[in-house]
Amino acid sequence: MARAVPGFTFLFFGVLGLIFFPAEAAIKNYHFDIQVKNVSRLCHAKPIVTVNGRFPGPTIYVREGDRVLINVTNHAQYNMSIHWHGLKQYRNGWADGPAYITQCPIQTGNSYTYDFNVTGQRGTLWWHAHILWLRATVHGAFVIMPKPGTPFPFPQPHQEFELLFGEWWHADVEDVVKQGTNMGLPPNMSDAHTINGKPGPLFPCSEKHTFAIEVESGKTYLLRIINAALNDELFFAIAGHNMTVVEVDAVYTKPFSTQAILIAPGQTTNVLVQANQVPGRYFMAARPYMDAPLSIDNKTAAGILQYKGIPNTFLPTLPQLPAPNDTEFALSYNKKLRSLNTPRYPAKVPLKVDRNLFYTVGFGKNSCPTCLNGTKLLASLNNISFVMPQVALLQAHHFNIKGVYRVDFPDRPPTPFNYTGAPLTANLGTATGTRIGKIAFNSTVELVLQDTNLLTVESHPFHLHGYNFFVVGTGIGNFDPAKDPAKYNLVDPVERNTVGVPTGGWTAIRFRADNPGVWFLHCHLELHTGWGLKTAFVVEDGPGADQSVLPPPKDLPPC
Template identity: 60%
Template sequence: MDARIRILVIVACFFPVLVESAVRHYKFDVVLKNTARLCSSKPIVTVNGKFPGPTLYAREDDTVIVKVTNHVKYNVSIHWHGVRQLRTGWSDGPAYITQCPIPTGKSYVYNFTVTGQRGTLLWHAHILWLRSTVHGAIVILPKRGVPYPFPKPQKEVVVVLAEWWKSDTEAVINEALKSGLAPNVSDAHTINGHPGPVSSCPSQGGFKLPVDTGKTYLLRLINAALNEELFFKIAGHTLTVVEVDATYVKPFKTDTILIAPGQTTNVLVSADKTAGKYMVAASPFMDAPIAVDNLTATATLHYSGTLDNSPTTLTPTPPKNATSVANSFINSLRALNSKQFPALVPQTIDHNLYFTVGLGINSCPSCKAGNGSPVVASINNVTFVMPTTALLQAHYFNISGVFTTDFPSKPPHVFNYSGTPPKNLQTMSGTKVFKLAYNSTVQLVLQDTGIISPENHPIHLHGFNFYAVGRGIGNYNPKTDPQNFNLVDPVERNTIGVPSGGWVAIRFRADNPGVWFLHCHLEVHTTWGLKMAFLVENGKGPNQSILPPPSDLPKC
């Protein structure tokens, strides 16, 4: 059986259009891989020995079966980021939320159907900081015979943006937790696993994207970084945005893409030059006074017939605090909203929620970290405590004492969220969820608090897509701001950036029963507790209910 699966993996990875089966099998072996980047060598945790990991290919409505075997010392779980997992929460992947992690030497089979989705998503480890190296692309092709709603490209290329640490990332975050302070930033950014030339390692090359004059290429961009939003540019070339987070958008042209951790963006690039090498750049965006890795990852767009030693046309990258560039990109995003791909924005709302997201400081006289005042993060002043039994398991089997359903629908303390912080920065701790009836509609306003410092927060919701209907700077005004909401063609996403010192409003329909994680995709904030979960109850009958757990579900 394993040999047959391995053959299918090879076929699917390199010749996806030849695979006719509606069931795609993959085998993921989580292993240590010795690798060298930035003139340093260390073993890293990888899938099938690759960094980035293998690309999964499927078509809309295919069933995907992935057997994951853990060969490393860490417990492991894999999240299929953006896959809706309709009624199959057991395959969603966040450790201690929908499953217990896979122990060393054990395996678990993820089994899910990609229903009504097409485009680019990603998979990554969802435990500890392992997703720094355990990540890869998911490419969902349209149903056979269904064209793209944009000109067909001659070639498609997956481009994974990420961060690189010379140190073990588990050591980085453990040291930060001991100190109570922010962790060290990464040592470089990468494009498909390569940083490009850097001062500390002049011999390092970079990723090379060969192109032919006159052809059009679809770049499937993925931000797999742990803690940084990134700008993406190609010198001398215009990018046409056609999709974000596996949902089609009204095409628009730009020279700079903004992409947050967990987000994906598909762009068309026309090779309209006759020859030459052109710099491809990924650089950080952070408009708050927060330390970031300032190194720009570079690659080259290389026209056929151009000599390798030809000079590279460079491109200036935006300054890291280029808020206007970021806003220009975000404000250009609109759902395609065609007859075939309508924007089904909820027009009436059952749950009107207001969540503050940000940092705090908890007094802990007995703690060494932070001299007794470690930094924490919270949603509505609740710092989430990870359970030792998976929440979905506790919900399905009615195991008491694992969580409570009293997560607050609004901030317990009212203050000027984007202004002067309150004197009391203490948060409460708990494992709390918010309960939603099946098929109820939700409007959720996410407000940055600016405590300690205003900061961007890319928030990811598992199990659902949502519509970003509004956005602003300062404190959200429930009386006046909804008058400007876009309820016609707002962009549809699974990960949204809460602007520094501002707010964003999203809407979704709770039509997927289970327990679904909501958290900041800056891994440091998730570690500090900026996370919660929605519990969506079963509807009527088996087709609106959670499927039973698989027999090989890992045990805690």
């Protein structure tokens, strides 16, 4: 999880042992064995699905410009697919990974090689299972170093550490989900949060399960932070130490100092930390943010930042985390995130919009005679709860297979209403279907995501596959198309792949649809995705020879 960084020569330990990066672009080969392993946390042992027997899984280390081949062999009892979260996969949706969107899953006993190029990206991303709730244990970091000779646009760190935040259930996660689904209700919440798979000493029976990093006084460290939790946005802070945010979602930002960060599921954040305090042991802590009237697992995961030479008997101090419902901190923190926007790293914000989309985010209830209350909870965009197909959408699109999906997803909700007014608890029936939107190649798109008070307001982190986008505006209440666009930041808005729609508010994003294929758009809270809070875009091929979807690989898993 840690690496020394002397000058600009980087040596890493990956799953294949010692890897040296030559000056030119290279081919990086990794092998992922999906296997079940018995793991114990907090005095509860259970079999979990892992990659190479590790939890979290191995870190992928590459350089910008590399070609990556990752062979995945499935030895588990579940079907499997892996998503390389934030990798743009230009023309190559076959390597994107979401089950039944760009590929059918890898069945037990079978293999598939994800083959893709890392082009025009550098920074911290991650990978995770993209089927069922298996990403609870099947996930890891994906670190892209800059091209040789290209320095970071911030002070060179002495050493780097990856921190992956997760959740732990004492029971089998898939059993927990099935139980909730059968009742038509949310499944039981997790029993602990974790840092690099370890809950930390604030939990009873934590034994040796605490992640620690050792630092030396006067040196600067880079933390690559990933929220791999299934359902919780998290605050994170280090006792006594400020952090300087320098990157989110593998895009450099204007640096700013903060006592705490907010990170939603699916997001990554790079921070610099200076070891400039009195030598000692300091807790690093992560705890959920929830400003809606909903129950969550509010337990705090903790790791330790320890100065060299300090004995383990020295008691650590706890950081000041924002209150769990501190909306003001959340909005203020996100407002500070801005693209670096330099000549080398420009913010190419679309100024003219070809297609305006307005999607409402809401909950609903449909009839379910076998469920506990005779109804089941659903989630929807524009009152449509997405139904997963049995044939992957990209295959249906590429091979022109009829009857798999419809391209009639509405650009705006069927019936406008006071989206964030009093809670609406009646007439919550929701349409269902495999309906997606079609977008012309190279057109510019503005999408406004509007939270609603159907049952309850709530924050939703939305992830768009195949693209980064610019977060040009956000606000609380109902989006006003006459007034709010005038307040947009079109100069240096933050660029990312996953964005939080604030509780009872809206977020506007812009992107250029220059990557042909079928690309998933979904809430990154696993609970809501399972309830249907998702859709996809079919981006048409362009006129050029290099502007169409590549042919599928020969080992693409069959449906």
